[in-house]
Amino acid sequence: MTDLLAAAIRIATPLVFAALGGILSERAGVFAVGLEGMMLTGAFAAVVGAWWSGSDLVGILLALLGGAAIALTVAVVAVRFRADNMVTGLTANILAFGLTSYLLRELAGGGGRPIAIHLTPLAAWPIPGLSDLPVLGPLLFAQPPLTYLAVLGCLALALFLNRTQAGLTLRATGENPEAVFAAGGNPMRVRMLAVIACGAVAGLGGAVLSLQQVGTFTDGMMGGRGYLALASLIVGRWNPWAAAAACLVFGAAEAFELRLQSFGVPVGSYIVQMAPYVIALVVLAGLGRSTKLPAAIGQPLQSD
Amino acid sequence: MSNPASSLPAPASEQIRKPPRYNSFRLQLRDNLAWRILAAVVLSMLCAAALIALSGHNPLTAFAAMAVGAVGSPHQIGAALNRTTPYLLAGSGVAMCFRAGIINIGAEGQIAVGGIGATAVALIWPSALPELAIAASLLAAAATGAVWAGIATAIHLGRRVHEVLATLLLNFIALLLVKQMLVRPLGQFGAGFLQSPQLPAATRLWRIPEVDAHFGIVITVIIAAGLSFVLWRTRFGFALRVAGNSRPAAAYAGFSLPRLTWSVMLLAGAVAGLAGGIEVLGVHRRLIEGFSLGFGFKAVTVALLGALEPMAVIPASLFVGLLEAGSLSMQRQIGVPSALVVVIEGLTMLFVLAATVRRV
Numbered sequence: 001m002t003d004l005l006a007a008a009i010r011i012a013t014p015l016v017f018a019a020l021g022g023i024l025s026e027r028a029g030v031f032a033v034g035l036e037g038m039m040l041t042g043a044f045a046a047v048v049g050a051w052w053s054g055s056d057l058v059g060i061l062l063a064l065l066g067g068a069a070i071a072l073t074v075a076v077v078a079v080r081f082r083a084d085n086m087v088t089g090l091t092a093n094i095l096a097f098g099l100t101s102y103l104l105r106e107l108a109g110g111g112g113r114p115i116a117i118h119l120t121p122l123a124a125w126p127i128p129g130l131s132d133l134p135v136l137g138p139l140l141f142a143q144p145p146l147t148y149l150a151v152l153g154c155l156a157l158a159l160f161l162n163r164t165q166a167g168l169t170l171r172a173t174g175e176n177p178e179a180v181f182a183a184g185g186n187p188m189r190v191r192m193l194a195v196i197a198c199g200a201v202a203g204l205g206g207a208v209l210s211l212q213q214v215g216t217f218t219d220g221m222m223g224g225r226g227y228l229a230l231a232s233l234i235v236g237r238w239n240p241w242a243a244a245a246a247c248l249v250f251g252a253a254e255a256f257e258l259r260l261q262s263f264g265v266p267v268g269s270y271i272v273q274m275a276p277y278v279i280a281l282v283v284l285a286g287l288g289r290s291t292k293l294p295a296a297i298g299q300p301l302q303s304d
Numbered sequence: 305m306s307n308p309a310s311s312l313p314a315p316a317s318e319q320i321r322k323p324p325r326y327n328s329f330r331l332q333l334r335d336n337l338a339w340r341i342l343a344a345v346v347l348s349m350l351c352a353a354a355l356i357a358l359s360g361h362n363p364l365t366a367f368a369a370m371a372v373g374a375v376g377s378p379h380q381i382g383a384a385l386n387r388t389t390p391y392l393l394a395g396s397g398v399a400m401c402f403r404a405g406i407i408n409i410g411a412e413g414q415i416a417v418g419g420i421g422a423t424a425v426a427l428i429w430p431s432a433l434p435e436l437a438i439a440a441s442l443l444a445a446a447a448t449g450a451v452w453a454g455i456a457t458a459i460h461l462g463r464r465v466h467e468v469l470a471t472l473l474l475n476f477i478a479l480l481l482v483k484q485m486l487v488r489p490l491g492q493f494g495a496g497f498l499q500s501p502q503l504p505a506a507t508r509l510w511r512i513p514e515v516d517a518h519f520g521i522v523i524t525v526i527i528a529a530g531l532s533f534v535l536w537r538t539r540f541g542f543a544l545r546v547a548g549n550s551r552p553a554a555a556y557a558g559f560s561l562p563r564l565t566w567s568v569m570l571l572a573g574a575v576a577g578l579a580g581g582i583e584v585l586g587v588h589r590r591l592i593e594g595f596s597l598g599f600g601f602k603a604v605t606v607a608l609l610g611a612l613e614p615m616a617v618i619p620a621s622l623f624v625g626l627l628e629a630g631s632l633s634m635q636r637q638i639g640v641p642s643a644l645v646v647v648i649e650g651l652t653m654l655f656v657l658a659a660t661v662r663r664v
Contacts, residue, residue: 091605110639
């Protein structure tokens with residue numbers, strides 16, 4: 001049981017970062033379909049940075065930059081040039097996939113074979129005292145550094161959105177950008193910054209997978225995690241804590257599915273994997289016309 | 305109402321209240337489309353050339369190797385045509401949806417389930433009727449694709465879920481459904497990986513001599529031309545274009561928006577499903593895991609690259625097909641990784657999006 005929970009936490013951690021980023025972007029009114037590509041670039045930058053410099057910290061910083069760089073293309077095309085958010089996000093995913101695969105091979109000197117980088121995954125940082133607690137200690141308080149950061153990130157985002165002036169402006173931009181403009185704000189700048197911040201945070205999510213958990217980068221290693229994060233922030237109704245909880249549920253479902261496989265129960269394992277997407281659809285269908293979705297999401301800013 | 309355009313009075317602007325959120329006007333193509341798209345393609349090629357140069361290769365040699373790899377021999381042309389087929393079919397369906405302002409990005413899933421439908425019918429088709437095996441399999445592919453699009457449409461219209469989210473989420477379900485079908489009902493026992501048994505010989509698509517492409521490309525070009533005719537020469541196509549330009553105007557002119565949405569989504573689903581069926585019958589001869597990976601997203605690319613005009617999607621998808629067919633030989637000969645093609649596709653799409661399509 002504790003193994004299952006530990007696996008759920010491990011699987012959920014990259015998703016939580018991506019979902020937090022996605023909330024930033026969507027609360028500002030820009031659909032976050034590009035999460036997959038932002039995570040992928042972050043994962044790539046983290047591994048290459050850490051390998052190149054020998055420092056995990058450099059890897060993590062580069063992950064922030066890499067995610068932000070892909071997000072910048074989304075911000076420019078979708079916000080500045082007012083192209084469709086969703087299609088732009090999809091495109092960013094394609095571009096990120098191509099760029100990372102290409103660079104991974106060029107780092108090996110060209111040809112079809114990618115460079116093989118193997119790093120030691122980030123070690124756990126047990127919290128003194130708390131980690132000695134029975135059962136809960138090893139489960140919750142002996143995690144690698146970025147996992148703690150994910151929890152702090154939820155707290156920080158919740159505080160930012162609900163308790164700060166900037167958070168209010170961001171939410172207002174997602175609900176009614178004209179009002180922000182009338183109040184003297186600059187909705188375009190808010191949206192662009194929100195998307196770029198989304199990319200940085202999602203890039204960190206990619207780093208969790210590549211740097212903290214696997215220690216290497218492979219082509220398209222996100223394998224749909226960005227879309228899963230998108231599903232979880234919908235299920236969590238654009239609320240950081242609820243989205244993180246949804247990530248944990250999806251993580252538990254995947255852990256459970258892996259467990260079924262290892263017991264040699266192949267029946268319906270792919271059906272189990274469908275669960276997050278089905279749940280997201282059901283939640284969206286349940287929301288229906290309700291106003292939980294940011295009102296101006298996906299709507300371009302008026303030119304003036 | 306024979307000509308809806310002439311009977312459309314100019315309503316006072318205050319009569320049209322702010323349209324409901326999801327019915328608002330979505331995509332607008334700018335003027336000078338051909339030039340803008342050409343500029344976008346050139347820009348992305350320049351960016352790719354810079355990338356090649358930065359990694360220490362000669363861009364011109366790389367592009368030359370790619371061109372030779374794409375059209376150097378009849379066989380290579382055939383390979384490029386086979387690559388083009390699914391993009392063109394699914395892309396022209398997507399173009400019809402986008403014209404109507406419906407952002408259907410579900411082609412990925414519709415192609416995948418189309419493959420399931422074609423495989424299932426091809427495997428169970430009675431051997432006494434070999435003449436109809438191909439037609440039946442392809443019809444089944446189109447029907448399953450349409451059903452998958454229908455599910456998305458029902459969720460979109462019935463529960464007001466944004467169509468992008470409905471179609472996107474269904475894509476992942478469809479890809480997993482392919483795997484699940486390959487585990488249980490359609491899988492080949494003991495194959496070691498997820499694939500169906502080889503399809504019976506009666507379902508082999510006729511191949512064009514010399515170039516050795518399957519005749520799916522012929523069906524596909526005919527369908528693209530047909531869709532273009534529908535778009536520009538029929539009442540339904542007119543309604544699509546009006547709805548794409550202004551939902552309130554379409555409603556005012558008496559077009560039923562739900563019915564339009566249903567029709568165009570089912571149509572796009574059917575052609576995408578057909579693309580999956582043709583891919584299975586013509587290329588792989590069996591259903592395999594991931595046989596259609598990325599096709600649906602590239603369908604969106606070629607639809608936009610073709611300015612949402614089915615006839616123009618023909619050169620657009622050919623461009624992508626040739627790039628992909630030529631990239632492997634570029635990698636072999638010059639050492640530039642073939643993943644460069646994906647970079648070019650992504651960049652082209654970003655530039656096309658920035659330069660041609662805007663939302664109002």
